[in-house]
Amino acid sequence: MESLRRRIAKVVRTSLRTSLPLIAAALGCSEPAPRVERPHFLVLSLDTTRADRLGIYGYERPTSPVLDRMAREGAWYERAYTTATWTLPSHASLFTGKFPTSHGARYDAEGPLVLGSEIRGPESWKQIRARGLAPDEHTLAEHLQGAGWRTGGVVAGPWLKAVFGLSRGFEHWDDRGITSVNGRPAASVTDAAIAWIDGASDRPFFLFLNYFDPHTPFYPPAPFVAEVVPPEERPRGEAKTLRERSALYDAEIRAMDFHIGRLLDHLRARGLYDSTFVVAVADHGELLGEQNANGHGNSLYEPELRIPFLVKPPRGDGGPRGAQSAIVQISDVFPMVLARAGLPIPAGTQAAFPPPPERPAFAEVNPLPRFGKRGDWRAIVDGEWKYLESGAGDRLLFDVARDPAETENLAAAQPDVAARLRASLESWIAALPPPSSTSGDATNVDDATRRALESLGYLHEAESPQDATQAPATP
Numbered sequence: 001m002e003s004l005r006r007r008i009a010k011v012v013r014t015s016l017r018t019s020l021p022l023i024a025a026a027l028g029c030s031e032p033a034p035r036v037e038r039p040h041f042l043v044l045s046l047d048t049t050r051a052d053r054l055g056i057y058g059y060e061r062p063t064s065p066v067l068d069r070m071a072r073e074g075a076w077y078e079r080a081y082t083t084a085t086w087t088l089p090s091h092a093s094l095f096t097g098k099f100p101t102s103h104g105a106r107y108d109a110e111g112p113l114v115l116g117s118e119i120r121g122p123e124s125w126k127q128i129r130a131r132g133l134a135p136d137e138h139t140l141a142e143h144l145q146g147a148g149w150r151t152g153g154v155v156a157g158p159w160l161k162a163v164f165g166l167s168r169g170f171e172h173w174d175d176r177g178i179t180s181v182n183g184r185p186a187a188s189v190t191d192a193a194i195a196w197i198d199g200a201s202d203r204p205f206f207l208f209l210n211y212f213d214p215h216t217p218f219y220p221p222a223p224f225v226a227e228v229v230p231p232e233e234r235p236r237g238e239a240k241t242l243r244e245r246s247a248l249y250d251a252e253i254r255a256m257d258f259h260i261g262r263l264l265d266h267l268r269a270r271g272l273y274d275s276t277f278v279v280a281v282a283d284h285g286e287l288l289g290e291q292n293a294n295g296h297g298n299s300l301y302e303p304e305l306r307i308p309f310l311v312k313p314p315r316g317d318g319g320p321r322g323a324q325s326a327i328v329q330i331s332d333v334f335p336m337v338l339a340r341a342g343l344p345i346p347a348g349t350q351a352a353f354p355p356p357p358e359r360p361a362f363a364e365v366n367p368l369p370r371f372g373k374r375g376d377w378r379a380i381v382d383g384e385w386k387y388l389e390s391g392a393g394d395r396l397l398f399d400v401a402r403d404p405a406e407t408e409n410l411a412a413a414q415p416d417v418a419a420r421l422r423a424s425l426e427s428w429i430a431a432l433p434p435p436s437s438t439s440g441d442a443t444n445v446d447d448a449t450r451r452a453l454e455s456l457g458y459l460h461e462a463e464s465p466q467d468a469t470q471a472p473a474t475p
Helices: 002-026 065-072 087-096 123-127 140-146 186-197 222-228 242-269 330-340 415-431 447-455 465-470
Strands: 040-046 075-081 129-131 150-154 172-174 205-211 276-281 309-312 322-329 361-365 377-382 385-390 395-399
Touching: 040 087, 040 242, 040 330, 065 242, 065 276, 065 309, 075 361, 087 140, 087 330, 140 150, 140 205, 140 330, 150 186, 172 186, 186 205, 186 242, 205 242, 222 242, 242 276, 276 330, 322 330, 322 361, 361 415, 377 415, 385 415, 395 415
Parallel strands: 040 205, 040 276, 075 322, 150 172, 150 205
Antiparallel strands: 075 309, 276 309, 361 377, 377 385, 385 395
């Protein structure tokens, strides 16, 4: 009898060992995947893309099914802001973790770099001058390249041509086909990216892609117009109304989204998707009639300042999932990627990830006089409040939770709030070191500056490689 009991027990144990994994798999309870130690990194720049025009942020048109699906595999940040509302300084912030005053890439009427010398355009474009990334700034690509990552970039916008300094640290920088303000189409960017990924290498890669389609002028391919725009809203020929311009803008986003989908499908087919850390952010948004204006780069209103910020971690990573309410900025991509790579965050970095609780967002823009009649703009977003001021003396305070369209200036009605935010804004501006003093050792940032930036949640001290490696995985 005892022998029979032992035989029955053995059969039960064997059955459980073989059946439990099958039951768990059927219930979606498979064992966690191991963490990828040296993932691939893919950073997608969604040029000129407003957050409120993507489905993941609640938009009703089907502009972004690919990006929406990707975001649901990770996290998306509902309060994400750029640091500047045009291409060159915002991308420089992404690559350095610093604000434009400190990294140096900005409009400058006396600057040495001329947009009109890089692309075809009217004679007036020779007046569009800028300064590129300061020569002593070290980019995200340089840090990753030095640690063994294979680095490549494929770009579509004129301000990302190599002459402006953002190609630093990239072994491969493809800025071909950018001959006019139209830039390079998404199909070409994805084709070049796939070819580069397929290049033989046993090293992990860091690939930066700039998709330019949502930037003016709006000429989306007809199939994408048909997919997202109702027949009654489709323009015949050139867009003549704001409604028609807005419709074509949506179709451009869908065209970009489609070709991003081709790239992600290729990563899946190659078995690379699950080991790739993907970040998708916009460099800035776009005014489409709000504030009686179109375009970007001359102010800091919400349609220009708010951006999508989507993160898809490698399989096996921990970290946040779903919608996140913390304020993040485009500059936070820099420490986020370095931390996940197990690399130290350089001293003087004006960004942090995960973002400190209750940290405000700051932004600045320096329009050329021929474009911006109100001078330079600065802004702070703190909780539900947003304060802006211009070089022409404008002082604006908005409750963006209650008044997202920024129609009611509360500066006079809420003088204490305006004064508090203005003081924080002035402290931030005063604390930003110029480009010549922001790289190298921490001693280049004086104690008063360091304390001011730390108090605002915007200075990152150097970490040792061991500290970075042992830090919790970020999404």
